[in-house]
Amino acid sequence: xxxxxxxxxxNAVHMMTDTLLYIGGKVTxxxxxxxxxxxxxxxxxxxxGPASFAYLxxxxxxxSCTAFDEVVAKDREWFRGAFDWYIENExxxxxxxxxxxxxxxxxxENRPAAFAIExxxxxxxxxxxxxxxxxxxxTAIAHDLIELPILANPTPPVEDLIAxxxxxxxxxxxxxxxxxxxxxxxxxxxxxxxxxxxxxxxHAVLTTVTRDGVTQRAVHRWPEDRAGKPVRPRGGAWxxxxxx
Numbered sequence: 001x002x003x004x005x006x007x008x009x010x011n012a013v014h015m016m017t018d019t020l021l022y023i024g025g026k027v028t029x030x031x032x033x034x035x036x037x038x039x040x041x042x043x044x045x046x047x048x049g050p051a052s053f054a055y056l057x058x059x060x061x062x063x064s065c066t067a068f069d070e071v072v073a074k075d076r077e078w079f080r081g082a083f084d085w086y087i088e089n090e091x092x093x094x095x096x097x098x099x100x101x102x103x104x105x106x107x108x109e110n111r112p113a114a115f116a117i118e119x120x121x122x123x124x125x126x127x128x129x130x131x132x133x134x135x136x137x138x139t140a141i142a143h144d145l146i147e148l149p150i151l152a153n154p155t156p157p158v159e160d161l162i163a164x165x166x167x168x169x170x171x172x173x174x175x176x177x178x179x180x181x182x183x184x185x186x187x188x189x190x191x192x193x194x195x196x197x198x199x200x201x202x203h204a205v206l207t208t209v210t211r212d213g214v215t216q217r218a219v220h221r222w223p224e225d226r227a228g229k230p231v232r233p234r235g236g237a238w239x240x241x242x243x244x
Contacts, residue, residue, distance in 0.1 A: 001199040002034055002048045003188045004101045005181045006114040006151040009173050012210045013103045013112035016181035017046050018189070019202035020225065025195060030202035030225050037207070037214045043068040043104030044207050044214055048153060049097055049119075053086050057100065068104030072115050076144045083119040096121060099153050102145075103209050112209055116153075117145045156187050178206055178219050189222075190233045198231040 006015045021032035035046040036054050039062035047054040060082055065071050079100065087096055097120035106113050149172060161168060164187045167180065182204050189200040204220040225231055 003200045014177040015207045048099045201225040
């Protein structure tokens with residue numbers, strides 16, 4: 001499970017991801033980059049599911065597009081073709097699903113934007129939503145690229161947001177992107193997967209796209225996370241940080 005959160009503001013779009021890499025439920029790396037800038041344009045891509053799928057997409061989009069407008073003009077068949085190729089050649093045809101999130105600067109409209117699309121070669125996505133993204137409708141699958149002003153994947157139930165004091169109903173331009181997206185990541189980090197384990201952590205990396213370009217920086221590290229060790233979030237840390 002990976003966490004991808006995005007926020008679109010008037011002059012920038014932000015994406016925050018964690019950096020845990022795991023194989024067979026075991027953490028193998030705590031600093032694996034999950035959001036990749038797309039070479040040659042003001043844009044970036046991240047994906048849940050197979051860890052290296054975003055790397056393939058970043059390269060394919062860089063070689064086939066010159067601007068973010070061209071990226072988001074691609075249809076579902078293009079993304080599904082890339083996904084099917086990846087699954088067949090890199091995952092030996094395994095049953096997989098992925099949520100792809102794209103952020104960037106739209107040249108024609110001179111504004112930032114975020115888009116998402118969900119891809120699957122099986123029926124696992126709906127079941128994953130039921131188990132891990134409890135506030136989402138399992139039937140509300142993004143079959144095509146859809147534009148979103150704000151995104152949290154996995155989506156916590158509203159009860160978790162209220163309990164954690166996450167600000168609901170705040171104007172997007174009034175938000176502190178770093179603080180609010182990290183707050184969301186802390187909430188997601190504390191939701192157990194259906195196997196009872198925790199899979200979000202390592203570092204929190206903030207990617208920001210403006211008309212001037214793409215910047216990335218690690219804004220937080222969970223020192224308790226270690227490769228080869230189970231993730232054990234410290235209880236209440238997110239409440240203390242928000243209150244500080």
